[in-house]
Amino acid sequence: MDRETLAARLREVLPAEDVVDDEEALRPYAGDALTAYRQQPRVVVLPRSIEQVQQVMALCSAEGVPVVARGAGTGLSGGALPHEAGVLLVLARMNRILELDPLGRSARLEPGVRNLAISEAAAPHGLYYAPDPSSQIACSIGGNVAENSGGVHCLKYGLTVHNLLGVKLVTVDGELLELGGCALDSPGLDLLALVTGSEGLLGVVVEVTVRLLPVAASVQVLLAAFDSVAAAGDAVSTVISRGILPAGMEMMDRLAIEAAEDFVHAGYPRDAAAILLCELDGEPEEVAAQVERVTEILRAAGAGDIRVASDPAERARLWAGRKAAFPAVGRIAPDYYCMDGTIPRRHLAEVLTGIGGLSEEFGLAVANVFHAGDGNLHPLILYDANQAGELERAEAFGARILELCVAVGGTITGEHGVGIEKIDQMCVQFTAVELERFHGLKAAFDPAGLLNPGKAVPTLARCAELGGMHVHGGKLPHPELERF
């Protein structure tokens, strides 16, 4: 359907100003935070109610028009990249907190509510929403559900899927389904779990109910320096084996430390091969005892310098270096490419050695920043897009890193999603049987394949074409993006 006709049809169900079809006005919607991929949608719609979303879907479904749902557009894998012949369904205007129940410790939200806004609204009641992706100031809860977003506190508090009570989902043909609710389970198959992280391929999330947690009474942060990355990795394993579950455990290697120090002067030891940040939370007495135990464990594991943040300002300073690591690395190279594999933690030293070897092989430096507690690696490959061939080398390097993650029993994406970026690596992680079941599930929800086509699950033909060759990673993310 051409742009003019499609816009006219959509204006039959939405106010004229909520349908965008002007070339200039469409431009900001051409991609998400994976900025190397751009595609103008045919039309953008900005519904304000569930009924409007249902009407848009019914229309598009009847006319066979593809639909890509989008929240805040902060995704890192191109999941919200528009379809050239399709409607981009922007849910940002549905941004009201519908209900906050402090006694029941839950919040009912429209999909466009920002992640951080939930915790801000819950704060007066001593409550918060646990998942805290790095983009939490901007990203929306609907997008969090679509991506099953993580954050730095997943080891103890889980991902989005662990913190959801229910969602309302509009199906491809405009029907409204309620999955889950306010009870802790629901009859039949667990479609709430299935829909979480389905990257907009199964339906459109139009309402979300999350559980809220009481804010911890006490939080402490430790910084420990190690003279080898392997020793730091082993220290993380030892802390966990000793029965301590930190709220967060983050690691940075030398290149990342230096870049962060140059950028924000967090006071990290520049001579360390790796640093570990360990956050402990709970009752004050418990946290104090844990700080002592963790200090002993880290010391025994070979930590040199160990520092405990004595006040909130010092704590914020220790975190500042970690949170600024991505932009800091962005300052030392013209471009970088961020990976998102997860591995069983015991293979950390092996994988880092492997990445070091690949770095030499490809002639590109790599800074390692990762969520050490849950094994989620974010290697940042440094390159210069203006140098001929470097971009292709960075992509090939990234693909090899993800293959390495899969080989040790890990996964190609821990929290950024597959989207368009890692679609070829899906062929490495999954067999034909598994991919066929994914396509089957997709067809059960969306037989005509109109929702977010071409994302998340590769066709078997695409995988066959890649054959035994090394698959290529996605295009490059923009260096100034804040990511951690």
Add this chain to the structure above:
Amino acid sequence: MVDADLSEDLRGRVNAAVAAEAPLRIRGGGTRQALMACGNEAIEVLEVGGHRGIVAFEPSELVVTARAGTPLSELEAAVTEAGQCLPFDPPRFGASSTIGGAVASGLAGPARPWQGAVRDAVLGITLLDGRGGIGRFGGQVMKNVAGYDVARLNVGAMGSLGVLLDVSLRLLPRPMTTVTRVLELGIGQTFERMATLGRRPLPITAMAWQGGLLRVRLAGSEVGVAAALAAVGGEPFAEAEDFWAGLRDRQLPLFEGDGPLWRLSVPATAPQPELSANWLLDWGGAQRWCSTDAAPERVFEAASAVGGHAMRLAPTVQRATLPPAQLKLQQRIKTVFDPAGLFNAGVLYPGEY
């Protein structure tokens, strides 16, 4: 410890059943058969309990992978020895209960609201489905967003999508100390107290009420629990261990009475439906048990009126029906994995075959 990989044998059995269009009832330890009632007990049984053994356990990862037929007791012993536990604390309905049955039925113990559901701890599964395909979904790591979450879809699916061959589970450190306090409170005061306690960051792992007594279980480090006791108040409870195990395993007197037994899963703060004089509240009020002679339709309605759902456990299992649109979708999903409707027909959806 028996260690046996029967996946290819099982695949052979399933392929034969596909060819003969002969339905199968999956049976592990056989302790959850009452929940598997489907109205046709003549269906051939597929015994999967022999497929057993711990495949991988690395305590520092807080992850264990075990074949589905592994007895819960064996798995528990292994993780306990490493100072860890299964967060969802599944009911043991008998010594032969298996981890596969625990995951397929998706039932969690009293710690559910604080330590998560069964599906929250499931990281990955290997599934033998009704097309004879064996697929690995999810994985062995906490953070993993590649592909649809077929692993969690199978939790609580009662084997309706296929045979679980193995499961990877997330573990928790075993708390160093556990203390239960008992408080004399009427039901109205109990709801208030549970809501107040729930809003504080206390190391609570269970809250249950029956017969004018609220029991609150705290678990964690010695100092953490000691500090929290002041906030909870109440008296020490000597029979705590038996009480929580009886609640978890459904062996308290209420569960063993002669009357119809109902489970209501509702928002923790939902008003109490007027169905019975004999209630047992678990999960801080989110799981409520009662014996009532009320007509099933009335119980189902009462539960949905407060935003939840109900299920009758005795004398026979009766499940809530799903809204038509959702039922249609669920059955399409079943068809993806089990097009011939071989597995456990009639268990999740009454009158399925």
